[in-house]
Amino acid sequence: MAQTGTLTQAQSDALAGYNLALSNFKSILRQRRAQIDSKQPLPNLPGQALYLARNSTMSTYKDLTDVLPSRIGRPNKWGIPPAYFDADLEPLIDEYVKIFEVMQAPPANAQKSDTPFKDVVDLGRVIARAKGLGAADADAAGRISLGLFFAETNGNQTIGNARSNKYKGSLQTGPPEAENGRRKWAAIKPSIASLDPGLNLRDDREEARLGNLDRRYNHWTSVRDALMNAHADIFPQIPDIVKALPDPIDQLKLFELIQIIPSPTKSALRSGNPMSYRVSDPRIMGYLRNNSMFAYGRADRARTSVTFREILDAMWLFNAKFERALSIFDGIKRGSKG
Known part of the structure; x- marks a missing residue:
């Protein structure tokens, strides 16, 4: 941009705004890295300022x-549309991810699984079977469940949350959601025992293992309760969803929206034409923006009404996560322990 004198006022203002946002992002990255490396106490919600700085840079x-x-410029390794992200900044986002991994690390007493991916798939499948689905649709439920795991935590189990004191665990639930899911699981557990005695025994072992630990810090119960809370009631609709949305990534996006904006998503599904269902509630638009949809640039942020098709198309930050989930799911189907 050596020829800044040739820019219009609007272009100069936009360049200055971007340079300021980028400088701030770099500054907060350096600050958090220094605090972590020197073992200084971190502020409450240490990831929020980083997240907002990243968003401002992209915006x-x-x-x-x-x-x-x-x-x-050129394409980037995450598949973010190049108009939203300068690929030269990939090292900054790599550092951003590493810092979040430290800030969200599970507590020392968290109860991990040696087969975290397979656990998610197995739980999704058996819940779907208990809800009356056949083998093929139960398989889709397992794939969808694994996609949710990657959408919420990038496949990291029993983590905390550097942007919230409420949400924790492998599928990032709050205490009320986790407790609701636990009650729903108890109601179908006799069916689970009949369908898959081995899985039911595993469930009993994990319950005995818990002790007084927050249930969200046990990978098995965290995933199980989250799926039962938000998604199990939608699993019976999987045959219709798969028919309406043949693209597996679109299916994963729709189920992630049940996590983000549950009521409008369920209304869209009931409408009979979910992709044309329109959202215009400012509160719901705020939830979407807080989850990286219509959040970058004045034009996107100015939108006050969107269809579900437009929402799915705007979920490009989830694409790389979902592609990894699908690859791992294929490996599990081939016999990988996951």
């Missing part, structure tokens, strides 16, 4: 490329 970059399309 101001989109504002810049809107008025200066020549700044749109």
Whole structure:
């Protein structure tokens, strides 16, 4: 950008805004890294400032490329549309991810699993079977459940949350959601015992293992209770969802929306034409933006109404996670222990 004198005022303002946001992002990254390396106490919700700084960087970059399309560069390794992200900043996002891994690390007494991916798939499958689905649709439920695990934690088990004191665990639930899921599991447990005695025994062992631990810090119970709370009641609709959305990644996105905006997503499914169902409630739009949809650039943030098809298309930050989940699911089907 040596020829800054040739820029219009709008272009100059957009460039200045982006440079300021990028500088702030780098500064907060350095600050958190220094605090971690020197073992200083971190502030409450230490990831929030980082998250907002990252969002601001992407948002101001989109504002810049809107008025200066020549700044749109090469593709990046996450598949983020190049108009939203400068691929030269990949090392900054790598550092961002590493810092979050430290800040969200499970507590020392967390109860991990040696087969975390297979556990998620097995639980999704057996819950779907208990809800009356056949083998093929239960298989889809296992695949969808694994996608949710990657959407919520990038496949990391029993983690905390650097942006919230409420949500924890392998599928990031709050205490009321976890307790609701536990009650629902207890109601179908006789069916589970009949369908899969081995899995039922594993469940009994995990319950005995818990002691006084927060249930969300045991991988098995964390996943089980989260699936029962938010998704199990939707599993019977999987045959219709798969028919309406043949793309597996679209299916995963729809189920992730049950996690993010449950009521509108269920209404969309009941409508008979879910992809045309429109959302315009400002509160719901806020939830979408807080989860990286319509959050970057003035044009996207100005949107006040979107269809579910537009929402799914805007969930591009989930694509790489879901592609990894699908790859791991294929490995589990081939016999990997996961």
